[in-house]
Structures are given as C-alpha cells and as structure tokens.
Amino acid sequence: MIIVGAGLAGLGAAYTLAGSGLEVLVLERGDYPGAKNMTGGRLYLNPVRDLFPGLFENAPLERFIAYEGISIMAKDRSVTLNYTGNELRDEPRQSYSVLRSKFDRWLSEHVEEKGVSILSKIRVDDVIKDNGKIVGVLAGADELRADVVLACDGALSITSEKAGLRLPVALGDFALGIKEVISLDSGVINERFNLEGDEGAARLFVGEVTQGKFGGGFLYTNRESVSLGIVVGIEDAAADSLPLEVPALMDSFKGRPEIAPLISGGSTVEYSAHVIPEGGFKALGNLYGNGILVAGDAAGLALNIGFTVRGMEFALASGHFAAQTVMKAKEAGNYDASTLSMYKRLLEDSFVLKDLRSFQETPAVVGNPRFFSHYPELIGAIMKDVYSVPAGAKERLYPTIRKRLTLGELWGLFMDLKGVMKI
Amino acid sequence: MSEIPDLKAKLGLDVFKPAAEPHIRIRQGMEKDPRLKPAIRVCPAGLYSENERGEVILTIDGCLECGTCRLVCGTEILDWNYPPGGNGVQYRFG
Secondary structure, X not given: OEEEOOOHHHHHHHHHHOOOOOOOEEEOOOOOOOOOOOOOOEEEOOOOOOOOOOHHHHOOOOOEEEEEEEEEEOOOOEEEEEEEOHHHHOOOOOEEEOOHHHHHHHHHHHHHHOOOEEEOOOOOOEEEEEOOEEEEEEEOOEEEEOOOEEEOOOOOOHHHHHOOOOOOOXXXXXXXXXXXXXEOOHHHHHHHOOOOOOEEEEEEEEEHHHOOOOEEEEEEEOOOEEEEEEEEEHHHHHOOOOOXXXXXXXXXXXXXXXXXXXXXXXXXXXXXXXXEEOOHHHHOOOOEEOOEEEOHHHHOOOEEOOOOEEOHHHHHHHHHHHHHHHHHHHHHOOOOHHHHOHHHHHHHHOXXXXXXXXXXXXXXXXXXXXXXXXXXXXXXXXXXXXXXXXXXXXXXXXXXXXXXXXXXXXXXXXXXXXXHOOO | OOOOHHHHHHHOOOOEEOOOOOOEEEOOXXXXXHHHHHXXXXXXXXXXXXXXXXXXXXXXXXXXXXXXXXXXXXXXXXXXXXXXXXXXXXXXXX
C-alpha cells in the first residue's frame, strides 16, 4: 500500500496500519514530515481520542485552549465576546493549539517506530492506471506499484485529480489561509492573555479583517509564540471585491489597535500560506475509486461553522477509517471500488460525515456578506451610542437603539437569522 | 505587486531550498490572458506582477506552494507543479 503525503491523514492511516501485516510506504515531498504542512492552529482531540488510544498523551501540543474569544470588527471599533469555563479546563481537554512541523514530525517518528517506512523528498506526479484501476504512483521516473493507494496529499490533491476523483474546481469552495508565527516569551503571553501555566487562548475576528467579505482573522497562543493569521475566500480575493491585495490584508490586520499590543515586541519567525477546503459536504468529490482512497484535506474533509474551524481531526479520523478499510480489503483480497466503498460507510457512521452533513448549509449561511460588513458596523454603532457620554444631554437608551434598529433592519435581521436556523 | 516592504522580509524568514527550475510557469503566449490577472491580487507571497507591456510575470522565489494561483488561474494558463521532492519551502513551525 502507498500513502501519498505525511500529513495528519497519511500519518493517521499509517499509525493505524502499523502491525497489521500490510506493507505500507508513506511518500512525503517535503524534507521531513511536516515541512509542507501548516494550520491556523487548533486541534480538537475529543473526536479522535478513542481512535488513537493513548497516542496524544505525550504529543508535542502547544497549549490547551481555556479561553475562547470572538471579535466583531467594524472599521473604527470592535465588540468582543469572551468565553471561559471549567469545562475547558477539565481533563481530558477539548482542544489544543498546535504547530504542525513539530507535531507531524513527532507523529511520523511514532509511525516509523511502529515499523512503517516513510520516504521523504519524494514528489508523486501521477497515478498508474491499469484497466481503470489505480495500481500505483509515478514519482519522477520511478514507478511504485501497490494494491491500493491512499491520497492524503492536501487540499489540491494532485493524486486524486489524476485518478479522476475530484470535482471541477469551484472557487467558492476554497479559502486561503495565511499566517505569521510570532515569537514571544511565554511569560509575556501569559500576562497579555490572562493565562496561567499551559492555558491557551483562541481568538477569532470577523468583519473588517477581510474588508467585509467572507473569512476572518485568528490568533492562537502557542507555548512561546502566537499564530496570527487570516482566512479569506479565494473567490472574493480573486474578484477585485476586496479593496486590498491578500498580503496587505494581513498587515492591516496586524496594525489594528485590538491586535498590535498583543504582538508588540514579538518577532515574526515564519510566514506561511495554505489553501483550505471550505465547501463542506456539498463540495465533496469521490472518496474512493478502484484501488484508491482519499482522506483529509485531499478529500475536502474540513468544516468551518464560524465559531469552530476544524480540519485536522477530520484528517486523522479519515486516515484511520481508510486504514481500517484497507485491512478489510486485504482480508477480502480485493481492492476494487465496491470493496473500498466500506470507507464511505465508516465515515458516515462517524463524526466525519455526520458533522459535515449536519452542517452542510453552513458554507452558504456563513458566506452571507451581511455578517462581514453590515452587522459588524451596526453592532459597533449601537455600542458606540450606548457607551457614549456626550458633552450635552444623553439621549434615552431605547430610542437610541431603536434609531439603529429600524423596521427594515429588523426584517433583514429576521431573514438572515432564518438562514442561521439551518445550521 | 510587492509594494509592501514587509513582505520580502517576511518571506526571508522562511527556509527555502530552491529547485534548479521554476515549478510554476506561465504557459507561453498566455502572459496577457485576463485569467492571469487575479493571481497578482491573491498570491500571498506577491510573486505575480504586471510589466509595462501588460504581461503578467512570475518570480518563483518565495513561493509558499499554497496552490491559490492553480485554483484561480487554472492549469490551461499555468504549468503548475509542486517543486521536486526536498525542494521549496520547508516549514519549521507550520
């Protein structure tokens, strides 16, 4: 069996397959597993703990998230909602910030210790087909043959594209994430974010960050750095509808008074970018074919519902279920599409496709541009009126708010909330 | 683009192992194709720009291999590959 890509899907599959008697080879185009991988920064462990018993106990995770914050950003002001609770501190912890180069490298070492071979610096260029069945991959001049190929080669997945499993590109189904890792002393991080020990904070920012378009900003505290970045819909970014070019969005975000003091004195140590599948359930291509399975970002398994943005646990879990499928297929001695269709059933019985299905309307709902410009400005304006103490007499609160919330406004809000009820 | 002085400095922080050949090329004769223009706006590394002849040019140094240009412009316009194994950006944090 050949696994293309040593990210969380590929390594999750390899970990599950180790000791199964199957001969597994993982191919990775980077210098080392993790060299090409990046994330905004948060891994939710609850959905995958049972699939990988004990594995995460010694994982190089950064901080557990004890504070969640969401800021609605208007041009000149912002409103922030913060949440913390004992449930976020109780063991087992729900989610952790993570840096992928470190994490993936660690996981790959575990996988290798369990006897699976990982070959780095190998770029897979194509699949080998024989009678409509995938029988291996082409890496440069090398033909590598296998009973089954597992494509875990990320959001663009050249492997599944060559195998004919992908839908034609719809720009609306993809976002671009860019990030700076900014190094800061851990004590400074604890002070600035009101943290103790290995507590961490996660903050999301919507509105002006993406100039009123779909997307937002994020900040995750790591042990000795913060991950600061933005996610923007590729369709908006490409279509001139964003006044700023993508790199300038990031600088404008960093310069916001809500952000600048948090990173002051820190130095950027890395700048990275990655495409993110955002289309959800409706944008999924084929998850399997004759002699091939697709997992992780390559399969489009990621879920953004505004407050939580998830991908990595979908990658780990889909890799795990792909591995289980391959073990069953080996018993059956058959790797054709009908045998491998078990993969889809396993995903459907798990949180992976259950969550994607439950939240299939969210891409359309969270794509509503009013959430990114109109409402941030409206909420900001109401807060400004409520908090302002003018030189003269202050108007009564109810008429002040009512002035903003006209009948037309309330009707629009009602219609938009009707959309939200689908989530 | 690359009007942001910061951007080159930011890219300078990343570890790159340059390949002998550029891994993405604008296909010959496509330099003025309107479908190329959006790449100038979306490339997070600011590697696409327009010259005085109205042609879009691509400098590959600093490519983060995100794939946005492949999605936006398509492979009719771009001869798009990842760098050969072991080349290109090597994230240390990710």
